[in-house]
Amino acid sequence: MSRSRSHHLDRVVSVANQIAGIEMRPLYATTFTLALILFTSSCLQVTMVAGSAFCSSKCKVRCSKASLQDRCIKFCGLCCEACRCVPSGTYGNKDECPCYRDKYTGEGVRRRPKCP
Template identity: 40%
Template sequence: MGISKAFVVSFLLSLFLLQLVQSFQPNQVDNTSTNEYPSTKIDCKGSCAARCKLSKRPNLCNRACGTCCGRCNCVPPGTSGNYESCACYANMTTRGNKKKCP
């Protein structure tokens, strides 16, 4: 019985130490597979101005686009559609489950 207790204690201690070591290392996130969170900041104001230039309500469009761009750091190209190029932007919804981002 003494050997099994020593084994359990040493196992738990090693898990604790492993967690402690991982917490001190900076997170390395590879963003090459998805375009959801690119590593460089984009010009949200310029990108949203281009996205909302044909909108019937440009102020509302720019405000919503700016919020989405700030959170996702991407804006789909063109004035509408093209959501596949920015999954985060496409998946944001309002409280009423409508698309948040124009």
């Protein structure tokens, strides 16, 4: 966990404990704190995944001729966020981005490329 995220979570716990006060039983305070942490971390994750204009524009080009564009854009975006690159064109050219090329899903007979 990164230092800034850890600091953020510590601060959330501190605020939650202040809100809970002394009157609230420890079980309720703990439950409230955990719920607050889960809520804030899920909001951060959505923001991080949807936040890259670079990946969005590259994946729109990459998936422009795909028959299942929503699925193509989703997996292209995941691969782009991890690799920070997307091969040019609508198909092939994966040698331009080895990380993108080497991502696979499944095992054995079901092993197939993860990135479109």
